[in-house]
Each structure stands twice: as C-alpha cells, then as structure tokens.
Amino acid sequence: MKPLELWGSRLIVLSAFLFAVAIPTSMALDNIAAAVGILGAILLLLTSSFKPFPPIKPFLFFLVPEVARYLIFSPVKIFKKTDFDHHLISYFVSFRVAKDKEVFNKVVTLLMVSTLALCFSVVFEAFTHQNIKHIDWSTLSFHTEILRARGFLDHPLTTGGVLYLLIVLFAILYFREKKKSLLLPLPFLLFSLLLSESRSYWLAFVTFVVLLSLLSFRENKRLTLISLGGLFLAGALIFQVPALKERFYSIPDTKSYGSNIIRLMIWKSHFKAFSKDYTLFEKLFGTADRAGSLAWKHFGEAYEEVTGKKPPPPEELKKFFYEGLTHNLYLKFLTKYGIVGLIGYLIFWGYVFAFNLLKLKSVKEPLLVKAFLAGYTGFLIASFFENNFTDAEVQFTLFFILGLNFALLEET
Numbered sequence: 001m002k003p004l005e006l007w008g009s010r011l012i013v014l015s016a017f018l019f020a021v022a023i024p025t026s027m028a029l030d031n032i033a034a035a036v037g038i039l040g041a042i043l044l045l046l047t048s049s050f051k052p053f054p055p056i057k058p059f060l061f062f063l064v065p066e067v068a069r070y071l072i073f074s075p076v077k078i079f080k081k082t083d084f085d086h087h088l089i090s091y092f093v094s095f096r097v098a099k100d101k102e103v104f105n106k107v108v109t110l111l112m113v114s115t116l117a118l119c120f121s122v123v124f125e126a127f128t129h130q131n132i133k134h135i136d137w138s139t140l141s142f143h144t145e146i147l148r149a150r151g152f153l154d155h156p157l158t159t160g161g162v163l164y165l166l167i168v169l170f171a172i173l174y175f176r177e178k179k180k181s182l183l184l185p186l187p188f189l190l191f192s193l194l195l196s197e198s199r200s201y202w203l204a205f206v207t208f209v210v211l212l213s214l215l216s217f218r219e220n221k222r223l224t225l226i227s228l229g230g231l232f233l234a235g236a237l238i239f240q241v242p243a244l245k246e247r248f249y250s251i252p253d254t255k256s257y258g259s260n261i262i263r264l265m266i267w268k269s270h271f272k273a274f275s276k277d278y279t280l281f282e283k284l285f286g287t288a289d290r291a292g293s294l295a296w297k298h299f300g301e302a303y304e305e306v307t308g309k310k311p312p313p314p315e316e317l318k319k320f321f322y323e324g325l326t327h328n329l330y331l332k333f334l335t336k337y338g339i340v341g342l343i344g345y346l347i348f349w350g351y352v353f354a355f356n357l358l359k360l361k362s363v364k365e366p367l368l369v370k371a372f373l374a375g376y377t378g379f380l381i382a383s384f385f386e387n388n389f390t391d392a393e394v395q396f397t398l399f400f401i402l403g404l405n406f407a408l409l410e411e412t
Contacts, residue, residue, distance in 0.1 A: 002047055002049070004044075004046055004047045005047040005049040007040075007043055008040045008041070008042075008043030008044035008046075008049065009040070010040070011039050011040025011043065012037060012040040012041070012044070012092075012093055012096050012097065013097060013100075013103055014036050014040070015033050015034070015036040015037030015040060016037075016093050016094065016097040016107045017106075017107055018032060018033030019033045019090055019093060019094070019107075019396070019400060020108075020110040020111040020114060021033075021110060021111075021114045022114075022396075023090075023162065023397050024114045024115045024117065024152065024162060024166065025114050025117060025118055025121075025152045026152060027154065027392060027393055030392070030393065030396050031086070033090075033093075034086040034087065034089045034090065034396075037090070038086060038089050040093075041092060052095065052096060052407070052410075054095035054096075054403060054406050057351070058351040058352060058355075059088070059091075059348065061351065062337075062341065062344040062347075062348045065285070065286075065340045065341040065344045066084060066337055066341060068285070069082075069285055069286055069336075069337055069338075069341070070082055070288060077289075081288065081289065083389075087395045087396055090396045091399035091400070091402050091403040092403065093400075093403065094399075094400040094401075094402075094403030094404050094407070095403035095404070095407045098403065098404050098407035098408060099407055108182075111169075112185055115166050115170070115185045116184075116185060116188060117152070118151050118153075118159075118162070118163070118166075118192070119151075119163075119185070119188035119189060121149075122149045122150070122159060122163075122195050122196060123149070123191070123192060124149075124151075125147060125150065126147055126148075126195040127143055127147075128140060128142055129147045131150070131151075132151065132152065145242075145243065146195060146241060146243050146244075148195075148196065148243075149192075149195050149196060149197075151192070151196075153393055154393075156196045156197060156198055157196075157200070157201075157386055157388075157391075158391055158393050159196045159198070160193060160196040160197075160198025160201035161201060161386070161388050161391060162394060163192050163193040163196060163198075163201065164193060164201040164208075164378065164379070164382070165375070165379070165398055165401060166189055166397065167186060167189045167190065167193065167208070168208060168371065168374075168375030168378070168379075168401065169397075169400075169401055170186055170189070171212075172368060172371045172372060172375070172401070172404070175365055175371055176365065176368055176408065190205070191237075193205060194234060194238065194244055197247045199247055199248075199251050199385070200384075200385035200386050200388075201382050202251075203378075203381055203382060203385075204378035204381050205378060206378075207374070207377055207378040207381045208375055208377070208378035209227045209231045211373070211374040211377055211378070212370055212371060213227045215370040216366075216367055219366065219367070220367065223367070261307065263385070264302075265299065265302045265306045265307075265320060266295070266302075266320075266321065266322065266324075266325070266326060266327055267326070267331060268298070268305060269295040269296070269297075269298040269299040269302040270324075270326055270331055270335050271331075272295075272298035272302065273291070273294040273295045273297065273298050274334065274335055276298070277297070278294070282338065283339060284338045284340050285337065285341070286333075286334070286337040286338035286341055287335065287336065287338075288336055291324065291332075292325075293324070294335075295324050296321060296324060299311075299321055300317060303317065325387060326387060327386060327387065328383070328384055328385065328386075328387070329384075329386065329387050329388060330342060330345075330383060330384065332387050332390070333345045345389075349376070353376065355405075356369050356372050356373050356405070356409065357369075357373070359409040363409060368408065368409075369409065372401075375401070
C-alpha cells in the first residue's frame with residue numbers, strides 16, 4: 001500500500017473513532033472528527049484509492065438546488081449556509097469503516113460507551129438541575145421534580161434528536177449482529193429521551209416502534225410484543241411524572257400551550273410571505289437568507305390571527321419569532337430553497353426509501369431493512385415540528401447512519 005493511501009485509510013479510521021466519541025458528547029469534537037476524515041479522504045483521492053466509495057447521487061437531489069441558489073446570489077456563503085459542508089464526511093467515514101467488520105465493531109463499542117455517557121449526563125441534569133459541563137459542587141443536590149435536560153449537547157431538542165437516532169442505530173446494529181450487548185444502551189436511551197422532553201422525538205419514537213412492529217409482526221411476533229411493551233412502559237412512566245405528563249398532554253394543545261402557539265404563528269407568517277411576497281422565481285428557488293425577514297413582515301398579522309389579540313410592540317413581538325426559524329423542516333426548505341429545493345429534499349428521501357425497499361427481498365435479515373425504514377419515517381415525522389435535518393449534531397448522526405445503511409445493503 002502506498003504511503004499516502006495508508007495514511008488516508010488510517011485517518012478515516014481515526015475519524016470514525018472520533019465520531020464514535022463525539023456524536024453523543026461534543027460538537028467541538030465532531031468538527032475535529034470531520035477535519036480528520038476530510039484530510040484522510042483528500043489523501044485517498046490523491047492516490048485514486050477512495051474505494052469503497054458510497055453513492056453520492058441521492059445527496060445531489062437537495063444539494064444542487066441549495067448550492068445553485070447561493071452560487072447565484074451569495075457564493076461566499078455556500079459552505080456556511082447550505083448543507084454542502086463538513087457534516088457530509090460522517091457519511092463517507094461510516095460507509096468505508098462499516099466495510100471492515102473488525103474495525104467497525106471497535107467503533108461501535110466506543111460509541112456504546114459514549115452513548116451511555118450522554119445518557120448519564122441527561123439523567124444527572126434532570127435530577128440535579130445542573131448541567132454536567134458546569135457543575136457547582138457547593139450547591140449540588142438531587143430533586144424529585146425533574147428538569148428538562150440537554151446533557152452534553154447545547155439544547156434539549158438537539159439532545160432529543162441525537163438520542164432518537166442512537167436508538168434507531170443500536171436497534172439496527174442488534175438486528176445485524178444479534179449480540180445482546182448491543183441492547184444495553186436502549187433502555188437508557190429511551191429514559192433519557194423522555195427526560196429531554198422533546199415531544200417531536202417522542203412522536204418519532206412512537207412511529208419507529210409502531211411501524212417496526214407492524215412490518216415485522218408476521219415474522220417476529222416476539223419482537224413486536226417486546227417493542228410494544230417498551231412503548232407501554234414509557235407511557236406508564238410519562239403518566240407517573242407530572243412534568244412529563246404535562247408535556248405529553250401539550251402535544252395537541254394549540255389553544256393555550258405557549259410553544260405550540262408560537263409555532264403556529266411562525267408557520268403562518270412564513271406561508272403568508274411565500275404566497276404574497278415571493279416572486280415566481282423565488283417560489284421556485286427560494287429566498288435563502290431573506291426568508292426570515294420576509295416572514296417577519298407578516299408576523300404581527302399571524303400573531304393576531306392565532307391568539308385573537310393585538311400584537312405587542314415589535315421589541316416584545318420579536319421574542320416569539322425566534323429569528324424566523326420555521327420549526328418545520330419542510331417549510332424551511334420551501335421558503336429558503338423554493339419548490340425546487342423542497343422537491344429535491346423529498347426525492348432524496350424517496351431515493352433512500354426506494355434503495356431499502358429494493359433490498360428488502362434479497363437481504364438475509366429483513367428486520368435490518370425494516371428498522372432503517374421505520375427509523376427514517378420517525379425522523380421525517382419529527383421534521384414537521386423541528387428543523388432537525390439542518391441541526392449540526394443531528395446531521396452528523398443521521399449521515400453516519402446513512403453511510404452504514406448503504407454499506408450494509410450495497411452488496412446484497
């Protein structure tokens with residue numbers, strides 16, 4: 001093996017180990033893992049040795065509209081404002097490393113340890129009311145009333161997204177290897193997901209469990225019973241803890257629950273801007289960074305329609321606007337990249353689903369494919385309430401899973 005090729009391969013492996021630690025624990029380390037992976041990929045490309053190489057076609061469906069939009073109007077922002085950035089390297093790294101079973105098993109072991117560390121950080125914060133990264137030992141105490149927790153990560157929604165995807169990942173790994181040790185993180189992940197109080201990912205988890213149970217009922221009734229039993233226990237826990245119970249009952253409440261009302265106002269303002277202010281070109285290709293400012297023009301009107309009250313002064317009203325973040329991934333793609341961008345994103349997922357469905361009959365373990373399909377469906381459900389696909393930590397995790405998906409099923 002040539003020196004450059006050897007070092008490129010070593011850096012890809014090192015990147016995989018760094019991602020195994022970083023995905024559950026540290027955004028800063030994620031970026032280091034990405035940098036190492038990119039350097040390794042460059043060395044392999046220089047030697048024309050970047051094989052096995054994962055399919056890039058599905059990513060082009062949503063990347064081309066994004067890049068084209070910024071290339072025309074703000075080319076300097078392409079790497080900062082689009083999904084064409086260093087997050088993609090986790091897809092290439094996981095795909096390549098998954099082909100080497102011995103190395104990948106070591107990566108999974110390390111990932112399991114870091115995942116349990118994330119779960120501990122969430123539980124610790126929920127019951128001590130202190131973030132594990134900023135502990136004040138002089139006031140440390142335990143509480144019976146839980147606090148919504150984010151653990152190592154920066155926001156409970158980000159934590160919820162990573163926890164949910166790790167549940168899907170370890171379920172997939174178990175179906176692949178049939179090692180009971182791979183089930184160890186699952187109860188801790190589920191408990192932590194509840195403590196994050198991320199309702200959109202609660203819905204994602206329910207979707208994942210129910211869909212996987214329905215898809216596998218004929219082949220594996222035991223799995224269905226265990227999965228539904230876990231769902232029942234999670235529900236029982238929710239109804240035993242007042243804070244979780246309140247969050248659960250708030251899911252359909254669009255009349256009195258604050259964050260739900262705010263989402264409705266934000267969605268309305270973006271829809272109004274899209275229908276009234278966008279030119280035909282902008283409806284097709286989006287307004288990129290202007291989407292938020294255009295929505296703001298209609299936010300007062302949306303506030304009045306949703307609440308039935310006159311909007312407060314702009315300084316106070318802006319507190320509800322959250323800088324124009326749509327809190328709906330599909331609406332974000334529509335307003336930022338237009339109809340073409342949204343269709344491209346949906347085609348991307350259509351490609352992923354089609355790839356898995358085509359492999360369903362030929363793969364030795366159909367549950368593996370069904371877990372991928374159910375996991376992605378849950379993620380897409382959560383996307384109706386969050387900008388999850390464009391959240392950096394969540395994106396690193398999702399791309400890591402996608403790389404594993406294509407690697408495991410490519411040769412079947």
